[in-house]
Amino acid sequence: MKLKYRVLFTLLVPVFSNAVEKPNIVVLLADDASWSSFGCMPDHLTAHTPNIDKLASEGMRFDRFFCAAAMCAPTRHELYTSLHPATSGMYDNGCRPAGKYPNMVDWLEELGYNVGLTGKLHFNSPTKFEKIEGFPERANDREYTWSYDGLEAFMRRSMHEKKPFCAMVCSIHSHSPWTCGDTSQFPLDEIKVPSRLPDTPATRTVLAAQAAEVTELDRQVGETLALIDQLGLKDETIFVFLSEQGTEMPTGKYSLYNYGTRAVALFRWPGKIKAGTSTEAVAMYADVVPSLLELVGGSVPEQIDGFSFKDVLLSEGEGQRRYATPTYFGHYQRSIIDGRFKLIHRERPISNYSLPLITGPEDDRLHARAWKEWNVLAETDSDIRKQLELIKQPPEWELYEIGTDPFEVNNLAPNPEYAAVLKRMQAALQDEMTRLGDSYDAFVPKNQRPHLKHRKRRIK
Structure with missing residues (x-):
């Protein structure tokens, strides 16, 4: 090999290797969407989610996946920091974190990622997420239009910079007041009511409106996947869908029942995660980021409560978590x-x-x-x-x-x-x-800062 070509080859190898070793990450996070609202889940209720169901068929579905507290801010804080509320103090939407904790932005940036977020943040903690324009940010926003221009620009810029990216696409669906979607697709006599709730006309009206908004969420998933395909990034992108916590109804959001704390977690990475698979490994939101970090060649951070389930995703072993603790x-x-x-x-x-x-x-x-x-x-x-x-x-x-x-x-x-x-x-x-380090008296009143000491990573 001539010297000038050998030099060129040497310069290009790190760029090529970076693209191979560090896949992109796209996480689409729903809002108040119970696990039972999705057709890909066992024992689902009323659902019309063809894009999400197709996604499940292309990757791995978790059937024992839970949040630590069935509310938006605690769930997002658990996801981004890999901390349980007993550590972070984030028991409630009104709580403030007990301290300043590193989060997924810090860890992924160290690995060379551009990390951005479009839509609802609701994190209650300092973060360096790059803001991506396009998705509505307010939880109860009645304006349900969205644009992919900002997300596409973020992805294209990262490709131009030859850097992997992590994009959080945070929907406001299906948070109340359930004003989006076509309820005519869900006749009231065809609505399936959760067994613990009274089956009344008003109950069915709520569930029809919520199901209609889940169809809007499903459309967003389909359009996000289409953008990835359009950019030719499907095979080098880990795509994650998470449903957040349950529907805003009794025994759902704000409760400890499955309707509130159980969530959908779907992972797709063509050629790496076997398509059409499912697992009953116990997992929580705190486990998502450590798993992604290991998948992209990083290590599990210290002083977190989450465990990596990378081996589960790659069909190489069982999960590390023995218990989920909502x-x-x-x-x-x-x-x-x-x-x-x-x-x-x-x-x-x-x-x-x-x-x-x-x-x-x-x-x-x-x-x-x-x-x-x-x-x-x-x-x-x-x-x-x-x-x-x-x-x-x-x-x-x-x-x-x-x-x-x-x-x-x-x-x-x-x-x-x-x-x-x-x-x-x-x-x-x-x-x-x-x-x-949890206790029954650890309830933190709204807007009061908890005083919980940060601890070392705990071994199961």
């Missing part, structure tokens, strides 16, 4: 999931629970109308009365076999046949709370 910001509740069973404990009784965002008798939003209708019908309908009583005043202990009872109807805690399981899960919950 919390609840009020009423002193905690839960633990081992993949088969889920335990919920309330250290103190709940008094007349109602959905936190229902403001009073004059509140005319859809979910408030349903709540009012339930209370009226409960006066004469014994079945609805029993359902409402369980929502308002649930028992101290609840135990569910989530594989066969995904909507958590059959409480096994009082069943003597499950006494050993109950005892084992109770001990595991206490052990995990001790490991995390």
Whole structure:
């Protein structure tokens, strides 16, 4: 090889290797979209999500994936920092982090990535995300138009700079007030109602409106995937879809039930992640970034609560996480999931629970109308009365076999046949709370800064 060509070859190799070794990352994050709203998920309810279903067929689906607190800001803080609320103090949308923590921007920039975000941030923490114009930012924004011009420009600039990119595409769908989408696609008599909720006309109206907005989310996923294809980046891009937490209805958002804390997590990387696969490995939002870091050649950061599931994605091993541990910001509740069973404990009784965002008798939003209708019908309908009583005043202990009872109807805690399981899960919950430094009194009032010490990364 002549010298001038050898020099040219030497100069080009690092650029080529960088493109191969560090794939791009695109994460599309939904907003208040319960796992049961997607056709690719087992035991789904009303759903029309062809693009997301196709995505699931092209990658890996997680069936035991949970958030630590079923609210927007805590979930996003958990995702970006890989910290549990017991560490960060982010138990509630109104909380401020206990300190300044590194996040995915810091870690990916060290690996040479351009890191940007379009849409809803809701992070409550300093961040260096590059702002990408195009997607609406307000959670309750009734304006549902969006543009891909900013996202395309960000991707093209990164390609020109020969740098890998990570783009967070953060939708506002399907957050209330559910004003987007075509509800005529969802006739009320065809709506499937979660088993724990009263099946009434107002309930079906809410769920139809929410399902219609999920179709808008699905359209965004399809258009994002089309942009990646258009730029010829499909094979060198890790695409992740996350549904955030559950629907803004009782037993959903703000709760510890599956309808609130269980989430959709889909990962596609052609040629690396086997298409059409699923896993029951237990995982949480805190695990996403460490897994991505390892996939792109980085290492798992110290002083985080997340674990990498890279080996699960590459079909090379089992997950590192033994338990998922969702919390609840009020009423002193905690839960633990081992993949088969889920335990919920309330250290103190709940008094007349109602959905936190229902403001009073004059509140005319859809979910408030349903709540009012339930209370009226409960006066004469014994079945609805029993359902409402369980929502308002649930028992101290609840135990569910989530594989066969995904909507958590059959409480096994009082069943003597499950006494050993109950005892084992109770001990595991206490052990995990001790490991995390969590306590039932760790509820942080709105707008008050918690004082929780940062700890070393904990080993399972």
